[in-house]
Amino acid sequence: MAERRNPPPSRAVDQFSITDSMMIQDFPEGTKIRLRAGGVAEVIGNPRDGAWIFIRYLEHPEDPSKIGSEDLAFCTDVVGLV
Amino acid sequence: MVHISRSRQDRSLRDLVDWEQGHVSREIYVNEDIYQQELEQIFGRAWLFVGHESQVPNPGDFFQSRMGEESVLLVRDRKGELHVFLNTCRHRGMKVCRYDEGNSLLFTCPFHGWSYDTDGRLVGVPNFQTAYRGELDKSAWGLHEVAQMSNFYGSIWATWDPKAPSFEDFLGAFVPSLRRSFEGSDGGDNGLEFFSPVQKWRLPTNWKFPGFSFAGDHAHGAMTHRSTTVAAFGPQGELAGGDRHGVPSRWASTEYEMSIPALGHGGHGRIYEQPGVGPYVETWQTVLQADDYYHEMRDKKAEKYAGQYLHGVSGCVFPNVICGGSRILLWHPHGVGVTESWRFYTVDKGAPKPVKDAQRRYMMRYCGPGGMTESDDMENWNYAYPASLGTVARRLDYNFQNGVGHAYADDRVPGFTLNYRIGEENQRSRLRRWLDFMEAGSWDELSPAKR
Numbered sequence: 140m141a142e143r144r145n146p147p148p149s150r151a152v153d154q155f156s157i158t159d160s161m162m163i164q165d166f167p168e169g170t171k172i173r174l175r176a177g178g179v180a181e182v183i184g185n186p187r188d189g190a191w192i193f194i195r196y197l198e199h200p201e202d203p204s205k206i207g208s209e210d211l212a213f214c215t216d217v218v219g220l221v
Numbered sequence: 222m223v224h225i226s227r228s229r230q231d232r233s234l235r236d237l238v239d240w241e242q243g244h245v246s247r248e249i250y251v252n253e254d255i256y257q258q259e260l261e262q263i264f265g266r267a268w269l270f271v272g273h274e275s276q277v278p279n280p281g282d283f284f285q286s287r288m289g290e291e292s293v294l295l296v297r298d299r300k301g302e303l304h305v306f307l308n309t310c311r312h313r314g315m316k317v318c319r320y321d322e323g324n325s326l327l328f329t330c331p332f333h334g335w336s337y338d339t340d341g342r343l344v345g346v347p348n349f350q351t352a353y354r355g356e357l358d359k360s361a362w363g364l365h366e367v368a369q370m371s372n373f374y375g376s377i378w379a380t381w382d383p384k385a386p387s388f389e390d391f392l393g394a395f396v397p398s399l400r401r402s403f404e405g406s407d408g409g410d411n412g413l414e415f416f417s418p419v420q421k422w423r424l425p426t427n428w429k430f431p432g433f434s435f436a437g438d439h440a441h442g443a444m445t446h447r448s449t450t451v452a453a454f455g456p457q458g459e460l461a462g463g464d465r466h467g468v469p470s471r472w473a474s475t476e477y478e479m480s481i482p483a484l485g486h487g488g489h490g491r492i493y494e495q496p497g498v499g500p501y502v503e504t505w506q507t508v509l510q511a512d513d514y515y516h517e518m519r520d521k522k523a524e525k526y527a528g529q530y531l532h533g534v535s536g537c538v539f540p541n542v543i544c545g546g547s548r549i550l551l552w553h554p555h556g557v558g559v560t561e562s563w564r565f566y567t568v569d570k571g572a573p574k575p576v577k578d579a580q581r582r583y584m585m586r587y588c589g590p591g592g593m594t595e596s597d598d599m600e601n602w603n604y605a606y607p608a609s610l611g612t613v614a615r616r617l618d619y620n621f622q623n624g625v626g627h628a629y630a631d632d633r634v635p636g637f638t639l640n641y642r643i644g645e646e647n648q649r650s651r652l653r654r655w656l657d658f659m660e661a662g663s664w665d666e667l668s669p670a671k672r
């Protein structure tokens with residue numbers, strides 16, 4: 140059998156229900172949120188579609204160079220408020 | 222390459238459309254194979270009307286429009302640039318936007334959540350790092366954008382075909398006339414705004430019934446619109462003797478059918494006997510301010526055009542839109558026997574509100590689904606189509622012979638062919654252009670060539 144090149148992730152962080160998500164639709168700009176992958180971010184824009192928010196990283200567990208950078212977070216990426 | 226269907230007994234398209242002699246087979250209006258070929262070769266190649274910049278004034282504004290049968294989004298991105306995108310998610314095809322118009326930071330697909338920025342880039346893919354392992358090349362999966370877009374004095378046009386010539390070349394001699402269709406009544410370029418929302422409804426007829434006859438069929442007016450003319454519902458309200466139009470300027474002029482046969486554009490045109498803008502005629506007696514406003518605008522226009530002849534035409538840009546006269550009439554194909562009709566009404570950007578309201582009410586009682594003239598027209602289009610469908614009926618040709626052989630050129634309107642004002646010259650021009658598009662394998666075989 141061919142070796143599996145890229146096994147699926149099995150970290151604890153992935154053991155959540157795949158539909159488990161925060162109700163992010165009404166998060167105002169400035170809200171501080173905790174991310175499922177670890178780390179903390181601040182909401183910098185909300186398209187109010189309930190799916191995505193624009194964020195800026197305040198803490199990043201794996202890559203500190205990302206602190207201050209902007210990204211999009213999906214509703215299942217968010218685990219709570221800080 | 223001409224696609225020939227067995228159901229048509231291998232008759233060629235040229236055999237079905239003899240525009241020179243005015244014989245046109247009913248098949249081209251009712252045949253499903255020909256309709257599919259139109260979607261590919263006409264709506265997939267020609268420049269099509271999409272909307273107007275006044276519909277999307279702010280970053281993030283969007284308007285859901287159509288090109289042929291397909292939904293497109295006219296979007297002003299967050300940097301202020303305009304785009305036209307096919308309204309379909311690149312993942313599994315879901316419509317990414319189902320609102321007629323609005324403002325958004327992102328277009329998020331309701332199926333699995335792929336999300337696109339207002340400039341079309343795919344920016345959000347759920348579980349990108351985990352499930353996709355960060356391997357998906359997002360830059361290759363943005364919204365599909367039209368090959369070319371043109372902002373023509375505020376009006377937005379687009380084509381799917383990268384080989385199509387520029388929009389101005391596609392218009393040819395029609396450029397000055399179409400430019401004036403988007404002027405304000407003071408003669409200022411890009412002087413209009415569009416009312417919102419757009420009127421949309423579906424007609425049980427082939428798109429060419431309205432698309433090829435509108436602004437090309439003066440012969441129907443006296444018959445079809447007899448009752449509405451008598452009803453005198455023009456902007457002058459209750460004024461005795463008023464008819465369905467505003468009172469025309471009394472500047473001496475002659476009306477013609479005017480078209481560009483090789484390009485298919487054209488409509489009802491006028492040649493004036495003197496330069497400049499005719500004197501203002503009181504038109505809006507029942508609306509306070511309106512005559513004062515339009516009189517002032519007329520004076521400004523007269524200053525701009527002093528000494529210039531305003532010969533020209535308002536009418537059809539091939540294949541399916543009519544521009545001018547405070548409205549845009551757009552007929553989208555929606556199956557061989559269904560047309561989705563859209564009405565946009567226009568008004569001077571700077572007009573006072575009572576004038577805008579009066580203009581909007583007049584246009585709504587004039588045309589559109591509840592308007593008096595178009596209710597008349599729909600009776601014809603909607604009954605002529607099923608009466609042409611039958612096994613026996615479709616063996617017969619339509620007659621487009623009115624004025625055949627009497628077209629001529631006139632130096633005062635270079636590029637145009639003229640004919641008597643009641644005729645079928647414009648319809649023959651559109652049919653000729655239709656045949657060109659349907660026979661050509663690509664824009665390489667169509668004129669004008671891309672420069």
Ligand code: FES
Nearest residue numbers: 310312313330333
């Ligand atoms: S179809 Fe759009 S995200 Fe799947």
Ligand SMILES: [Fe+2]
Nearest residue numbers: 158331332333
């Ligand atoms: Fe489901």
